[in-house]
Amino acid sequence: MKARKDLVLKALRCEEVERIPWVPFTGVQCAKLMDMDAETFLRSPENIVKGVKLAAEKYLADGVCSVFDLQIEAEALGCGLKWSKNNPPAVATHILETKGLDELPEFTKESGRIADALKATKMLKDEIGENVAIFGLICGPFTLALHLAGARFLTDMIEYPDKANAVLEFCAETARKMSAWYIEAGADVVALVDPMTSQISPRHFKKYVSQTVAPSIEEVKSKGGIVTLFCCGDATKNIELMMQCQPHVLAFDEQVSIPMCRELSAKYNVAIEGNLHLTTTLLFGNPTECVEDARRCMEEGGNKGFILSPGCDLPFDTPDYNLEAVGRFAVLGEEPSKSSGFLSLEEALTACDAAAEGFDDVVIEQGKIFVEVVTLDSEGCAPCQYMMESLMRVKEKYGDRLTYRETLIKSLAGIKRVQQLGCKNLPSMLINNELVFDNIIPTDEELVKELNKRG
Secondary structure: OOOHHHHHHHHHOOOEOOOOOEOOOOOOHHHHHOOOOHHHHHOOHHHHHHHHHHHHHHOOOOEEEOOOOOOHHHHHOOOEEEOOOOOOOEEEEOHHHOOOHHHOOOOOOOOOOHHHHHHHHHHHHHHHOOOOEEEEEEEOHHHHHHHHHOOHHHHHHHHOHHHHHHHHHHHHHHHHHHHHHHHHHOOOEEEEEOHHHHHOOHHHHHHHHHHHHHHHHHHHHHOOOEEEEEEOOOOHHHHHHHHHOOOOEEEEOOOOOHHHHHHHHHHHOOEEEEEEOHHHHHHOOOHHHHHHHHHHHHHHHOOEOEEEEEOOOOOOOOOHHHHHHHHHHHHHOOOOOOOOOOOOHHHHHHHOOOHHHOOOOOOOOOOOEEEEEEEOOOOOOHHHHHHHHHHHHHHHHHHHHEEEEEEEOOOHHHHHHHHHHOOOOOOEEEEOOEEEEEOOOOOHHHHHHHHHHHO
């Protein structure tokens, strides 16, 4: 029997396959499988390997990620992290707010947890890599720039472009090194995960991003590996520009259309990967709904140059039975039992009292400002984190006149609230119940202007 990874590699090279490959992005969801918290899991290469192998077997995965933690590089360069029990860590302190680029620590294979990530990758390659494709995930240059410099970096792009370019050049070299190290550790695929690129215009993408991903793409290709550009969020406006960067593969989430990407895939000979719904299907749906979503993806993606995957890394609490159902459908063609007894998402939402869980409507008082930030989770999603940070940077100007809340769609109540608001994209920011920033993180000046209009 041919190794399952051969299917993955053929699809990633835009070749026709007899069966669409399935690659679940099981990051900290592996920790849940092992009944441990995310920090305990991510701090041990042995735990990572055990969890990834368990997920690969349980979900019939054709490919796996070795480590899904986009904060490893930032931590190694001096950023402080805030650890969570059920999310990857978040960057808590931005090193370039207090130091210059020339003051950052040397970036080596032994820095921070880099050695652990590479060790886990090599162990997975040795133990299951003959049959399963191994993906090494790195933090893309633009997102790393935000980690190092904070939300102020978005303003620097406009006011101090030379300063912003210097940071991006540094991050591009960091990503190139990580790409080379992952290939040396045995990764079949290197994925540059750069979620913050969904938050910028095509003009800024061409000016700041295209040239910074090029060194990593060239590095991986020169070593005979496969390279992916992976962007969470609604990256629709930048999808064609991402393909023009000439990676082998483009991965995207549920906010991006597979048929649109399918057309561009044929034009640029770039494979595509996506885009099962993370929360409304995999987290809160039932097995039948998950399989229907997988069927939709597979019909739209086709048997040439397409990989079935979630739109981003799986939430910690994603039920294993949903992922098992998708795996058994994708690999074996099995349909889940229609009489399984699981509630549908619609039934669960009907039974949910969002107001009782704190997601009630807020009455706007004269002279007051209420800000609602809609996110996947600012602890585990970089664009969501920096949308919240943009508010935190300016809120003190308004004292007790300004109140805010974060509405996460990682709960049924949050999903119900977001449906009521009519928000289509994440992250979004509403001011006084009006959608103002839709999947775009504002600069300080832009946010202050909009707050002043309403308060």
